[in-house]
Amino acid sequence: MHITLRIWRQTNPAGPGRLVTYELSDVTEDMSLLEVLDLLNLQLARNGEEPIAFDSDCREGICGSCGLQINGRPHGPLKGVASCQIHMRTFKENDTITIEPFRAKAFPVVKDLVIDRTAFDRIIQAGGFISVNTGGAPDANAIPIPKNTVDAAFEAAACISCGACVAACKNASAMLFVAAKVAHLGRLPQGEVERKERCLSMVAQMDAEKFGACSNTYACEAECPKEISVDNIAFLNRELLRAKVF
Numbered sequence: 001m002h003i004t005l006r007i008w009r010q011t012n013p014a015g016p017g018r019l020v021t022y023e024l025s026d027v028t029e030d031m032s033l034l035e036v037l038d039l040l041n042l043q044l045a046r047n048g049e050e051p052i053a054f055d056s057d058c059r060e061g062i063c064g065s066c067g068l069q070i071n072g073r074p075h076g077p078l079k080g081v082a083s084c085q086i087h088m089r090t091f092k093e094n095d096t097i098t099i100e101p102f103r104a105k106a107f108p109v110v111k112d113l114v115i116d117r118t119a120f121d122r123i124i125q126a127g128g129f130i131s132v133n134t135g136g137a138p139d140a141n142a143i144p145i146p147k148n149t150v151d152a153a154f155e156a157a158a159c160i161s162c163g164a165c166v167a168a169c170k171n172a173s174a175m176l177f178v179a180a181k182v183a184h185l186g187r188l189p190q191g192e193v194e195r196k197e198r199c200l201s202m203v204a205q206m207d208a209e210k211f212g213a214c215s216n217t218y219a220c221e222a223e224c225p226k227e228i229s230v231d232n233i234a235f236l237n238r239e240l241l242r243a244k245v246f
């Protein structure tokens, strides 16, 4: 199939960026979008041109590296999938696909489609962990936890920290990301001990990174490749109130 790609090219964080158009004819519908970028990069390299910089690792929706704004939407037109899981059968012959980096002040562009998401790392460093000794897996399995609690924690733990929630939000809020981490750890007995400090520290770091306030539009939930529920934001707000009052 033939497709036209419009791709954001930017040589460095300070430089101006622009959309550059590329025509590709030897694309098959079974190719993933990232494989199409690989194909284009091969052609660019053969022509002595600079390949397009983009992030990827697992290419199966697990690691969260591949955040791309595809035709104006974080991770593209399909629901519940990451950019690496988009295949060309999603598009039609002669379609034009516009690919840009996620846009947010807290995620500056490094080069082309690569953004700096270390703001998320610093939020995790602020409290997104359990530092008490929780024993081995058999010990964890010996702790009785209600099924609905486990399910809610597991659903929150599905967050892959890709940043689509930030890119989708008109305020570039990281509330869904922080809420997923706080809910994942805070709902379980292993995370109970540090519950208060975790919530306060992660929210303080989120604010320090200049993410915006929650816009209450649910755009984050709609675009999240793991379909993390905004119910977790309600959980985070309750946790924050509890941590400040008690």
Ligand code: FES
Pocket: 055, 056, 057, 058, 059, 060, 061, 062, 063, 064, 065, 066, 067, 082, 083, 084, 085, 160
């Ligand atoms: S490359 Fe890992 S989620 Fe896409």
